[in-house]
Amino acid sequence: MADTSTSDRAGWRSMLDEITEAHSGELVTIEVVDPSIGSQHEAERLPFSYLTYDPKDDVVVVAVGGQSPRY
Incomplete structure (x- = not known):
């Protein structure tokens, strides 16, 4: 995968x-790591649908x- 810095949002999409x-x-697991609560699984072994970048809110979905x- 290409090395993309956090400041180069133009190529994210x-x-x-x-x-x-x-x-x-593909089946994926999403784990959120937070120093105050540790790691938490948000989703386990669910089919991956998509990733996208929302420039308005500056978030990756x-x-x-x-x-x-079923889902």
């Missing part, structure tokens, strides 16, 4: 689209679950 295309449907009614 295309980089995240490439990751989405390469890994869509991670979507899991897919289209199945």
Whole structure:
């Protein structure tokens, strides 16, 4: 994967689209690490849907679950 600094947000959307295309449907686990509470699993072994960058709110969105009614 290309080395992208946090200040180079212009290329984030295309980089995240490439990751989405390469890994869509794979099972993923999302773990949030916080020094005050430790690590917490937010999602475990769910199908990866997509990553995208929202420049308005300056956040990266991670979507899991897919289209199945199961999720």
